[in-house]
Amino acid sequence: MTTTRKPGERAGLTPEIVFAAARELLAEVGIEAMSMRGVAKRLGVAPNALYAHVVSKQDLVDHLLDDVLSAVDTQVATQDPSSALQALMVDTYDVLLLHAALLPAFLVRQGARGDNARRLGDGVKTHLESASVPAERVDQAVHVLIIHTIGFAAFASHPNIDSNGYEQPPAVLRRDFTVGLKWLIFGMLDC
The missing domain is CATH 1.10.10 (Arc Repressor Mutant, subunit A)
Known part of the structure; x- marks a missing residue:
């Protein structure tokens, strides 16, 4: 044949x-x-x-972005939903920084689409639901966590000058990301 x-x-x-x-x-x-x-x-x-x-440039970009997210480990080994959410988003942040050239595309597309993006979103939802976040707030919470993570990764991918004119080292930006992440998670779980 x-x-x-x-x-x-x-x-x-x-x-x-x-x-x-x-x-x-x-x-x-x-x-x-x-x-x-x-x-x-x-x-x-x-x-x-x-x-x-x-099928198009947009389809190609969506495939590239989703492929990046395949490296995120959604199998967090902890029973504590707060720790699991933090670990998942920190891993996402680290993966995004490894592909800093794609961060503008993540910003333009406001995230990624595809199987890996859905897997990541489902993992975040599972941990939020385990923490008893009200069902009507889960999608909003996922959105906020993803925006925080992509935004901070984009911010950290460029030289950042503090108010005294000194470049902030990556460790400081990572610390600020994780502190902000803890504040967001605490607020979500406290609602």
């Missing part, structure tokens, strides 16, 4: 190859300048070869 291959398959592309090239290009030129044509050029193929793997 003869199988007809799509353009991207004829070019020998796989989703992993497309995503790796897109991630490199995005890190070099930013989300606004990244294009399907640029990714295709990097791979030495015609732009239509990419469409066997993604």
